[in-house]
Amino acid sequence: MTGVVAITGVTGDVGGKTLALLHDAGVPVRAVVRRAAQAEDLASRGIDARIADLGDPAALARAFDGVDQVFLVTAATQRQKEHGTNAVRAAQDAGVRAIVQLSGGDAAEHSPMPWASAIAGIDVVVRASGLAWTILHPSGFMTNLESSGPVLRRGFFPQTMGRGVIGWIDTADIARVAATVLQQGEHHGAEPVLTGPALLDGRGVARELSAGLGRRVRYVHLPSRVFAGVLRLSGVPAWQAEGLRQQFGRVARRGLDGVDVLTDEVGRITGTPARAMSAWARERRPVLLGRR
Known part of the structure; x- marks a missing residue:
């Protein structure tokens, strides 16, 4: 039986969804949060929660005490690499057996995007940790399109990716993979690349959104510096604006660092194929169109 699984980043999208899936499956989980109010809310749901900041290795080691596996989710901040490194070191100090690291499909130490270079640096630390590990490399999150809601409501999808393609993925599919891997509990240095079912350029995204929202959405190409200015x-x-300009105006547009890779790893690992963007948009229609 799987031992205790500690999860960081549970107030975020992937971490929160993975926590819910494991808890519902009866897996003993421990949420690592920064605030007492967050811990109290989780405790009211019957979830063990410990207070520790990713900037505090000693507190993290205490939070990981008695844990079998850690699902390491770090936020895209200017301290991301430091936070991830702290968590790996704390896991070693606490005697954790294995780490599942949420990396990215575009992780690269030379990347012009600070979060892509940060997670690549964390990957290096995980590989050298001496612990058992699995590193997940998901593609672009469909959830990130929700920030375009105000302009989508006007029928436009402004971006700077041009004809560059991304295998956009639903974060629910990433969580399903993470939960499956953690429930199996076997780690042999695998690094699956997780994508949705299609490679989509800007116009492809607009078509999928149109199908899911039931209204026409047109792609509007912006020069990368204009895109950053709008952000x-x-x-x-x-x-962050400069990083996003580089992400879409350079990396995605030129197909760098593996962003144009398409896989069926979600289906292989979970037994259920990744969801199309149109289906995701249909479910998220109240949010995207401001009709909550």
Whole structure:
């Protein structure tokens, strides 16, 4: 039987969904959160929660005490690599057996995107940890398209990816893979690349959104610096806006760092194929169209 699984990043999308799947399956889970109110909320749902910041290795080691596996999910911040490294070191100190690291399909140490280079750095630390491990490399999250909701409601999808393609994936599919891998509990250094069922360029995304939302959405190509400027005006920090400009205007547009890879790993691992973007958009229609 699977021992205790600790999960970081449970207030986020993939971490939260994975926690729910494992808890519902009866797997003993432990959520690692930063705030007492978060721990209290989880405890009210019958979930063990420990308070520890990824910036505090000693607190993390205490939170990982008695844990068999850690699902390591780190947020895209300017301290992401430090946080991931701290968690690996804490897992070693606590005697954790195995780590499942949420990396990315575009992880590369030379990447112009700070989060892609950060997770690549964490991957290196995980591989050298001496623990058993699996590293998941998901493609672009469909959930990230929700920030375009205001313009989607006007029938437009402004982007700077041009004809570059991405195998966009539903985060629910990433969580299903993570939950399956953690329930099986066997780790032999696998690094599956997780994608949705199709490679989509900007116009392809617009077509899928149109089908799912039941209204026409047109792709509007923006020069990359204009795209970054629009992000800044919407409140995105400068470092993040520049990273997104590089992600779509350079990496995606040129097919760099494996972003144009398509796999069926979701179906192979879970037994259920990855969901199409049109189906995801249909489910998320109230959010995308502002009709919650």
